[in-house]
Amino acid sequence: MLQNKSVIYALVILASPILFALAVFPDTFSLGWNQGRGGFLFAMAFVAAELMGLKLDIPKKRLIAIIPIAGVVIVYLTSLEFGLKHYLVSIAPQFHVLINDSWTWMWDFIVIAIFFMVSMTVLFGKRWIRISPAGPIYAAGTAIILSLDAFFPYDSLGPLQYVVPYLVKIDVFLIGLFHMGHATAHGNAMFLVGDHGPFALQVFWPSAGVHSIIIYSLVMMAFLLKMNIPRNRKLGYFAMGVIGTITVNIIRIFSLSIFVLKVSTNVNEFESFHGIAGEIMFLPWLFIFLLIVTYVETKRIKKLGTVQHESDTSK
Structure with missing residues (x-):
């Protein structure tokens, strides 16, 4: 039972930035791959599917260690509404970005992918790639696709x-x-x-x-x-x-x-x-x-x- 509880606690912490964004910025969630944060939900679903039922006790210290990491992501998501998104759009021409929306959503998925990877490393060490790789890789893959759409849209x-x-x-x-x-x-x-x-x-x-x-x-x-x-x-x-x-x-x-x-x-x-x-x-x-x-x-x-x-x- 303790094993299940520790995994549940881990899932709650991992999901906290996504749940925060869903509660505070619900309009940013869309099923369109390049129209919002809907992909966050699918990435988290992959993580949950792979971790649920995991017969592994996660030490309390490791659970506590990923809380500040989740906090950093929440700060990032909040900062977007207070000027960070405008800054990202303003620097886009310097990188020859052609579609600003894909450019800004790309950073969201980069951040969430890094969050998952770092948190998984803290929780499971190098074994995370064999325990729960699908969610982080889905998020990273979406970031790659968004970058391609931002720099090489349409038929370019x-x-x-x-x-x-x-x-x-x-x-x-x-x-x-x-x-x-x-x-x-x-x-x-x-x-x-x-x-x-x-x-x-x-x-x-x-x-x-x-x-x-x-x-x-x-x-x-x-x-x-x-x-x-x-x-x-x-x-x-x-x-x-x-x-x-x-x-x-x-x-x-x-x-x-x-x-x-x-x-x-x-x-x-x-x-x-x-x-x-x-x-x-x-x-x-x-x-x-x-x-x-x-x-x-x-x-x-x-x-x-x-x-x-x-x-x-x-x-």
């Missing part, structure tokens, strides 16, 4: 934009296959004609969900790192996850098209849907996939243990 980052035309062509094919409307593709642009009239949709790498492949790769590699399973199984799971994430991205673009074809061509309504469509598909998929892998491997290990026990007994 060639390697990430390269795959988008192919995803657009698949989307046009699906629209025709299911007779949802008329669609043509030209590079990364789609021209749609549906129930509410014509609409031109230009797809850039963030809208196509290319960033989710990067985040998936980082989180999945961290997740597989701590699993004691054969390498070929790790590679198999990783490949299946990539295929699943690409499928989710195709569904993501398809859903945006369906919204235009069947729901509305109003730009504001489309932007509202566009802002959350990707994350409400990708993050549940990632959670579910990790749970499935955990379930399958746990069941497999138990089965192997039973077989081994029966073999030893027969001898």
